[in-house]
Amino acid sequence: MAPTDIALVAPEMDAHGPVLPAMVWGTVSEPTQFRHPAANREAQLPGALVAYAFKRSKRRSIGFVVGAQGLVVSAPKWVPLAEVDAAVRSKGGWIVQKLGQSQERQAQQQATRVAWQNGSAFPYLGQPLTLVLEPALHRAHKGALVIDNTLRLGLPLDAAPAQIRAAVHKWLLLQARALFVERLNHFAPLLGVQWKRLALSNATTRWGSASTLGSIRLNWRLLHHRMAVVDYVVVHELSHLRFMDHSAQFWATVASIVPGYAPLRAELRSVVVPRWDEL
Known part of the structure; x- marks a missing residue:
């Protein structure tokens, strides 16, 4: 795609620094705008005005990172601004696309935010599970019991959100x-492998991993996904006990157990599950 001419200007300043609002969508009469809170440069890219944070770094080339707050561009000290501007122009379409996807994902995450209170719900194995507070729930059930798509918790009706969470x-x-052990034991003989140890992961961007020693790590947040997706991840990690890479042989091994893994892999990436880093 041929570069599109853009104008790069410094943002308006006040006594405290750049005057830049948070990232917002444009209106019908205005171009779409993406603004990083720490932006110090702006670029009119195809279909959007992008205010981004530019910084110098020790890296060897110009780098682009699109995160929850917006675009960050970094470059070595010896790279002139004109070259940075040209790089931003050449990546214009990609930048706008990724910023749009990031903003859409944030909106989806906000929509999946759980209100930790009596009667609220959260996804469990792909289906909504409703929270019901029952102060008199018997201790024999360890304070929690699932009945008819409800998770009944032995908590007082006025329990704080943090306590419910x-x-x-x-x-x-x-x-x-319990579920991961059962699925590991089910699929390991089918793959001709043996796993040695299971650890639960709390990672925000990785669903699982495997080591050459037979240790498997699986993200407990997988329980928000439906069972077919959970099984795909389990098979994926067990397959690494045969091939510690993502070679054609590895994917053939995965496909031998989960022939239709491609849509499940895409679902794992696209479905947004509740965030647990905040109430």
Whole structure:
């Protein structure tokens, strides 16, 4: 794609620095705008005005990172601004596309935010599970019991959101370990491998990993996804016990157990699950 001419200008300044609002969508009469809170440069790219954070770094080339706050461009000290401007122009279409996708994903994450209170719901194995607080729930059920798509917790009706969230988290960890062990034991003989140890992961961007020693790490947040997706991840990690790479042989191994893994892999990347880093 041929470069599109753009104008790069410094943002308006006040006594405290750049005057830049948070990232916002444009209106019908205005171009779409993406603004990083720490922006110090702007670029009119195809279909959008992008205010981004530019910084010098020790890296060897110009780098682009699109995150939740917007675009960050970094470049070595010896690279002139004219070359940085040219790089931004050449990446214009990609930048606008990624910023749009990032903003859409943030909106989806906000929509999946759980209100930790009596009667709210969260996804469990692909289906909504409703929270019901039952102060008199018997201790024999360890303070939690699932009945008819409801998770009944032995908590007072006026329990604080943080207390409810902690109770659900504890319950999910117990369910995750039990389910993952069962699925690992089911698929390992089919693949001709042996796993040695299971650890639950709390990573925000990685669903699982495997080591040459037979250790498997699986993200407990997988329980938000439906069972077919969980099985794909389990098979994926067990297959790494045969091939510690993503070679054609590895993917053939995955396909031998989960022939239709491609849509499941895409679903794992596209479906947004609740965030647990905040109430």
